[in-house]
């Protein structure tokens with residue numbers, strides 16, 4: 001069984017599609033340092049996604065560290081649950097690594113990750129002492145530490161989180177391609193109407209908070225697109 005891998009190419013501003021095996025290297029990763037199996041971690045999803053710039057940032061970190069860095073948790077579908085309701089792991093832009101390292105090694109890796117400047121966020125040791133969380137979130141967030149505002153024409157990995165959530169909640173027609181088209185807009189409006197939110201078809205802070213809270217960890221449904 002191959003895995004469908006969607007990659008948002010930040011340079012070309014489009015979504016790319018790959019079909020890969022578990023042992024294959026993730027797209028844009030050099031020297032075989034991160035496989036599909038490692039990136040999916042505990043997720044059972046037949047479809048996964050990320051950004052090209054996340055993979056390139058990994059390349060830089062791994063190259064500068066100069067030794068293997070184990071990644072135990074990266075991608076997760078929002079209905080599979082995991083961290084909080086608006087985790088960057090659901091967007092495929094976060095990685096939890098270095099679980100087997102000593103505290104001192106993890107401190108060194110956090111310092112290196114900060115120095116590189118290509119990650120938007122390196123979680124402090126006080127919050128996650130036994131692994132190193134780094135992510136390359138899109139900015140500016142619609143809510144604090146959340147996803148960006150989305151509207152007709154948006155193309156990115158946050159759109160995939162939105163489409164995945166809408167499909168799973170039964171607001172079908174959104175697709176699962178990372179492209180906010182008319183079908184996604186209709187599904188958003190239907191959701192907003194059903195929840196007494198302003199049905200403007202735009203996903204800002206309030207709509208994000210409602211959707212993500214509702215769908216986090218619910219498990220897949222009949223309308224989830226796998």
Ligand SMILES: [Zn+2]
Pocket residue numbers: 083089094095096133134
């Ligand atoms: Zn994390």
